[in-house]
Amino acid sequence: MQQLIFQSIIEALRAVGRFWLFIHDFLLGLREVRIWASLLPGQMRRVGVNSLPIALFISLFIGIVLALLSRYIFTGSVPMYFVGTLVGKSIMMELGPVLTGLALAGRVGANIAAELGTMRVTEQVDALETLAYDTHSYLVVPRVLAATLMFPVIVTLAIAVGLVSGWLTSITLLELSTQDFIKGLRQFYEFKDIWFGLVKSTSFGAAIAFLGCMKGLTARGGAEGVGLATTQAVVAGAAMILVLDAFWAVLLL
Numbered sequence: 001m002q003q004l005i006f007q008s009i010i011e012a013l014r015a016v017g018r019f020w021l022f023i024h025d026f027l028l029g030l031r032e033v034r035i036w037a038s039l040l041p042g043q044m045r046r047v048g049v050n051s052l053p054i055a056l057f058i059s060l061f062i063g064i065v066l067a068l069l070s071r072y073i074f075t076g077s078v079p080m081y082f083v084g085t086l087v088g089k090s091i092m093m094e095l096g097p098v099l100t101g102l103a104l105a106g107r108v109g110a111n112i113a114a115e116l117g118t119m120r121v122t123e124q125v126d127a128l129e130t131l132a133y134d135t136h137s138y139l140v141v142p143r144v145l146a147a148t149l150m151f152p153v154i155v156t157l158a159i160a161v162g163l164v165s166g167w168l169t170s171i172t173l174l175e176l177s178t179q180d181f182i183k184g185l186r187q188f189y190e191f192k193d194i195w196f197g198l199v200k201s202t203s204f205g206a207a208i209a210f211l212g213c214m215k216g217l218t219a220r221g222g223a224e225g226v227g228l229a230t231t232q233a234v235v236a237g238a239a240m241i242l243v244l245d246a247f248w249a250v251l252l253l
Contacts, residue, residue, distance in 0.1 A: 022214050026144065029136030039142040047108055047143070047209070048150030052157065054107060055100045059158035062095050063087060063165030071174045080176055084184025087166035089193060096159040097197040098245055101204035104151070105237035108205075109212040112143055113233035116216025117226035125217065139217070144209040151205025152198045159197065196252055203244050208237040 029036070070086040116139060119125050128135050163185075170176040212233040219229035 018218070019214070022210075022217075025136045026140055026210070029134055029141045032134050032137035032141075035134060035137040036141040036145070039138070040145055043142045043146035044150050046111075047146045047205075048154060051104055051107055051150075051154055054103055055154045055158045056161045058099055058103050059091070059096060059162040060165045062091060062099060063162035063167075064169045066090055066095070066162075067166040067169035067174060080174070081180040081184035081187070083170050083174065083176055084167075084181040084186075085188055086184075087170075087181075088163060088185040088189065091159055091162040091166070092193045092197050094197075094245075096162055097155050097201045097204065098241065100155050100158045101151070101201060101208070101241045102238055104154070104205075105208050105241060106234050108147060109208045109233045109237040110230050112209060112212030113216040113219075113230045114226060116213055117219035117229040120217055120219045121222050121225055135217070140210075140213040143213055144206060147205035147209035148202055149205075151201045151208075155197060155201035159194075192252075196248070199252070200245060200248050203248070204241050207240040207244060211236045211240060 066087045067083055070083040071080070073086075074080060074082055116125075119139070125135055125139070128138060167178070167181050170181045171178055215229040215233040215236065219225045221228075
């Protein structure tokens with residue numbers, strides 16, 4: 001039993017060491033601007049533009065469900081214009097960034113881990129290192145920067161779609177006027193509602209891409225190892241989103 005505990009502690013310390021070493025190599029890779037700058041636009045398209053359909057699809061139904069739930073919650077006790085308040089606050093500050101981030105953890109994190117994991121087990125990464133390429137500048141930096149830059153853009157569009165779908169649901173199914181919905185939306189609005197969600201989404205993007213790269217580049221054992229690395233990237237990315245969500249809530253609210 002003691003030996004098992006000791007081995008677990010050693011493995012945990014090794015994981016922490018590998019994590020900080022990966023961060024160190026990433027920061028060094030940022031210096032090679034001539035390498036990653038040309039790769040950044042392509043990664044921004046893959047991470048951002050290609051992820052828009054799933055993000056907008058999710059936010060569409062978030063707005064619908066929130067509007068219907070708020071009608072159920074407020075009936076007979078709270079003025080109905082508070083539907084706009086609940087829809088706006090929930091989508092801008094929490095559900096828009098977090099649910100979009102969780103969905104993209106599956107799409108973006110899995111894609112990055114699978115791609116880099118395949119390159120690792122087929123020795124393509126070893127070939128780049130043999131040719132004196134900085135693998136972090138070439139493979140990691142453009143993906144992490146692309147996710148960091150594009151996640152706030154995706155979340156902004158998702159929030160807009162969620163608000164519009166909530167408004168349309170309110171005026172068509174709840175018999176709420178546009179004026180009342182906007183009244184509730186504006187009544188308790190603060191500028192922090194917007195930038196709070198964008199700050200969170202920026203950190204979500206960086207964390208998802210970073211963990212995807214780390215898990216992919218440390219994959220071992222052929223196809224099975226790539227599958228395991230992909231699963232670990234998605235799980236770690238989703239867990240990190242929840243941790244960062246709590247962190248920003250404590251820090252900024």
